[in-house]
Amino acid sequence: MRTPSREPQTLGGAGTLDRIARILAARGIDPTGPVADESGPSAPSEALPAGVPPRYRDAVADHPQVLAWAREVDSQAVAPSAGARRQVTTGPSLLMAGVTGAGKTHQAYGAVRALAETGVGVRWRATTAADLYAELRPRAGVDSEQQLAAVARIPLLMLDDLGAAKASEWVEEVTYRLVNRRYNHMLPTLITTNLAIRDLRTHLGDRVASRLAQMTTRVEFAPVDRRRARVA
Ligand SMILES: Nc1ncnc2c1ncn2[C@@H]1O[C@H](COP(=O)(O)OP(=O)(O)OP(=O)(O)O)[C@@H](O)[C@H]1O
Numbered sequence: 001m002r003t004p005s006r007e008p009q010t011l012g013g014a015g016t017l018d019r020i021a022r023i024l025a026a027r028g029i030d031p032t033g034p035v036a037d038e039s040g041p042s043a044p045s046e047a048l049p050a051g052v053p054p055r056y057r058d059a060v061a062d063h064p065q066v067l068a069w070a071r072e073v074d075s076q077a078v079a080p081s082a083g084a085r086r087q088v089t090t091g092p093s094l095l096m097a098g099v100t101g102a103g104k105t106h107q108a109y110g111a112v113r114a115l116a117e118t119g120v121g122v123r124w125r126a127t128t129a130a131d132l133y134a135e136l137r138p139r140a141g142v143d144s145e146q147q148l149a150a151v152a153r154i155p156l157l158m159l160d161d162l163g164a165a166k167a168s169e170w171v172e173e174v175t176y177r178l179v180n181r182r183y184n185h186m187l188p189t190l191i192t193t194n195l196a197i198r199d200l201r202t203h204l205g206d207r208v209a210s211r212l213a214q215m216t217t218r219v220e221f222a223p224v225d226r227r228r229a230r231v232a
C-alpha cells in the first residue's frame, strides 16, 4: 500500500469551489481549454477521438442508465479555481453486464463521449482488465506499485472485460486493491463484464463483489451478439 499522499486527491469537500462552479454556471461562463494529462487522453469532445480506438470512435451512448450516469458525474464536477473548467471529482460507477457482442464497450466509450459533451474536464483511461494485469505483473525495472496507484487514482477509469482473465490469488488481490481504492475515493468507474455477479464473486472474491454491488449501478444488456447479428 502506498502512502496516503500518493492516493487520489479529490476536490470534493471544497464547498467554496462547488459554489464558484455553480455561480459560473449560473452566469453562463463555460471554462474552456483541455485538461493537461500525462497519463491518458483527456476528454473534451474535440480531443475524444485521439483516445478512443477506431472501432468505437463513433460510439454514442443511448442507454438511459448510461446517459443518467454522465449527467450525475457532470453534476458532481467542481472547478478547481475561479474560471477554470470543472473537473470530474467523485461520482457513481456502472457495471455493464451482458453476453459477448452485446454492446457493452460501445456504451462505455459512448459514456465517455456523453460526459465530454457536458463540457467537464476529465483525465481518463480505458483498459481491459487482462491488459492491466499484464502491465502490473511484477517485473524488473518497472514500479508496478506506482502503476497500480496511478490507475487507481485516475479520475475516470474504464475497466473492460472484468472477469475475462484467468483467475488467481494475484488477480484477486490486484483487483481488490484497485476496486477498493476507487470505492474509498468514490471515483467513477465504467466496468464491463460477461460474468453474472455470482460468477464475479467466485472469480474475484467477495470483497470485490461486495464493493461493486454498492458502488455500481448494474446495466443489463439484451442477450444478442451484435457482431454475429450484423453478418447474419
Ligand atoms: N448501439 C450500437 N449501435 C451500433 N453499433 C453497436 C452498438 N452497440 C454495439 N455496436 C457494435 O456491435 C459490436 C459489438 O459491440 P461491443 O464490442 O461493444 O460488444 P461487447 O458487449 O463489449 O462485447 P465483448 O463482451 O465481446 O467485449 C461492435 O462492432 C460495436 O461497434
Ligand SMILES: [Mg+2]
Residues within 6 Å of the ligand: 104, 105, 106, 160, 161, 192
Ligand atoms: Mg467489449
